[in-house]
Amino acid sequence: MTTRELTTKTTLLTGSALLVLWAVSFGLSYVQLGLAALPVALGIAATKAALVVLFFMELATARPTIRFAFAAAVALVVVLVGLTVADVATR
């Protein structure tokens, strides 16, 4: 159960922040960032994802069981992607 409800204002602010970050990411794609381009773009994507999860999917106010389901998914993704990339990148 959602313990406390998020307001419409929070949702509108989140939506606005997402569009600002979208514009920043799109604008930066025209700047030559070299090797930093991908980490920067993925960093902005991760920030947007965090906003969606916390305020649109309401994880910020969700019960512990739901937070656990989410944390388990994130932990398994980190293991799967992290170890595979570490292996391939260090060959």
Next chain:
Amino acid sequence: MSTVDDARALAPAEPFSDGPGQAHAARLGMWVFLASEVLLFAALFTLFAASRTQHPAAFHEGVAHAKKVLGSINTAVLLVSSTLVALAVQVLRRGRTRVAGLLVAGTVVLGGVFLAIKITEYVEHFGEGIQPGGRGAFFQEHATRGLAEFWTLYFGMTGLHAVHVVVGMTLLSIALLGILTGRITAPSAHRLEVFAIYWHLVDLVWLFLWPLFYLA
């Protein structure tokens, strides 16, 4: 709405003794399902990362060739659609079913816009001789090793995502029907909420596909 309909909309289904308990179970069920969806996409992102590490030049060339403007418009379309459906859940909880219905309808329409743009991209790429599996005239003219992997992953991952968009649109259409017929109201807002959470996941996956295939 009749008293009988009111009672059906409010009463918890078996085996739940109260509405909030049922709502939490529905929500938790969707989150666990989404966790499995995340792992499905994580496997593909892992494959992408491994291929990109092996063929950095080809992946750079692939990104430079992708339809950046169309892909970027699609990102904005999904972000706005997610905002609309998040608002729909909130106004439905406050009993404003008509506004909620309009917002859900808007979300479904934006899902359709996303698919139309995606199909446009696919048609343009097919026209250029780019097909999954490294087939097509494009790959005879562009011999960089790893380009076939890039475009196969592009079609595979964006295609699987597009399937999820279709599923999300279907679920939200069912919710819209429920709102219009009075089966989904403020006390049963979780029925819309679980589909909205699914839609947000579709948005989340695209948030990572966008930089990988179009930006960097």
